[in-house]
Amino acid sequence: MTDRAVLAGSAYRDERDLVARQSLYRWQHPSHDLPGLVVDHLRDVRGTVVDVGCGNGKFVRRLHRDRPDLRVLGLDISPGILDGLPRPVAVADAERLPLGSGSAGAVLALHMLYHVGDIPRAVGELARVVSDSGVVIASTNSEHDKSELDRLWQRAAADVLGVARGPSRISLSARFSLEKAPDHLGAAFGTVDVIELPGVIEVPTPEPVVAHLASYRAWAVQHGVPFDATVERAQMLVERHIEQHGAFEINALGGLLICSK
Ligand SMILES: C[S@@+](CC[C@H](N)C(=O)[O-])C[C@H]1O[C@@H](n2cnc3c(N)ncnc32)[C@H](O)[C@@H]1O
Numbered sequence: 001m002t003d004r005a006v007l008a009g010s011a012y013r014d015e016r017d018l019v020a021r022q023s024l025y026r027w028q029h030p031s032h033d034l035p036g037l038v039v040d041h042l043r044d045v046r047g048t049v050v051d052v053g054c055g056n057g058k059f060v061r062r063l064h065r066d067r068p069d070l071r072v073l074g075l076d077i078s079p080g081i082l083d084g085l086p087r088p089v090a091v092a093d094a095e096r097l098p099l100g101s102g103s104a105g106a107v108l109a110l111h112m113l114y115h116v117g118d119i120p121r122a123v124g125e126l127a128r129v130v131s132d133s134g135v136v137i138a139s140t141n142s143e144h145d146k147s148e149l150d151r152l153w154q155r156a157a158a159d160v161l162g163v164a165r166g167p168s169r170i171s172l173s174a175r176f177s178l179e180k181a182p183d184h185l186g187a188a189f190g191t192v193d194v195i196e197l198p199g200v201i202e203v204p205t206p207e208p209v210v211a212h213l214a215s216y217r218a219w220a221v222q223h224g225v226p227f228d229a230t231v232e233r234a235q236m237l238v239e240r241h242i243e244q245h246g247a248f249e250i251n252a253l254g255g256l257l258i259c260s261k
Contacts, residue, residue: 094109100129
C-alpha cells in the first residue's frame with residue numbers, strides 16, 4: 001500500500017483503477033459533493049492551494065473552475081496520473097514537499113495519507129508548508145466503510161479456495177482511517193474538525209461492484225488468493241444477489257478533516 005514503485009508504476013500509473021473506485025459513488029444517497037465541500041471550506045483562503053496526491057485531478061479541476069483567483073498546484077508521486085491535468089502540476093512526495101515553509105494558504109491531502117510510508121512525517125510536511133492562518137483538509141474512509149464489499153470478497157475467496165472462511169480483502173485506508181486520522185493530524189494541528197459523510201450505495205447492476213473489486217489488482221499478490229478467479233466468483237455472487245434483491249447495497253462512511261494550527 002505504501003510501496004512507491006507499486007503506487008506510481010501500477011496502482012496509479014493511470015486513472016483507470018481510481019476511476020473504478022470513484023464511480024461507485026454515483027449510486028450513493030445522499031450524495032456528497034466532496035469537491036464542493038472543499039471549495040466551501042476554502043472560502044477565506046487566498047494565494048496558493050496545494051493538492052498533495054491530487055490523482056486524476058477531481059479537486060484541482062473544481063478549484064480552477066470555482067476559484068480562478070487561487071493558484072492551484074497539483075502534486076502526485078505518479079507521473080502518469082498527472083497526464084492531462086491543468087498545469088501547474090509536479091511529481092512530488094508528501095514526505096518531502098518541494099515548497100517553502102508557510103508558502104500555501106491551504107493544503108489538501110485527500111484520500112492519500114494512508115498510502116504514505118511515514119504518516120507523521122507527511123503530516124509534519126503539511127503543517128510546515130501551510131501558513132499560520134491557513135487550512136489543511138484531509139479525507140479518508142472509516143474502518144466500517146463498505147463492509148459489504150469485504151464480506152463479498154471473503155465469501156468469493158472462500159469459495160475459490162474451498163475453505164469455510166476466505167482471507168480478507170486488503171483495506172487501503174486502514175493505516176489512516178477516519179477513526180485514526182484525528183490523532184495523526186492532532187499531533188501537528190491545534191484544531192481538527194471531523195465531518196462524517198455517511199451514505200448508502202445501491203448498485204442496480206454487477207459491473208460497478210466488480211470493477212471496484214478488480215481495481216485492487218495492483219495489490220493482487222497480497223490477497224493470498226487467486227485474484228482473477230476471486231473477482232470472477234464475486235461477479236457470480238453479485239449477479240445472484242441482484243437477481244434476488246434488485247440491487248447490491250453498500251454502506252459507505254467517509255469523512256473530511258479540517259485542520260488549523
Ligand atoms: C486514492 S488516490 C486520491 C486522489 C485524489 N486526492 C482524490 O481524492 O481523488 C491517492 C493518490 O495519492 C498518490 N500518492 C500516494 N502516495 C503518495 C505520496 N507519498 N506522495 C504524493 N502522492 C502520493 C497516488 O499516486 C494517488 O494518485
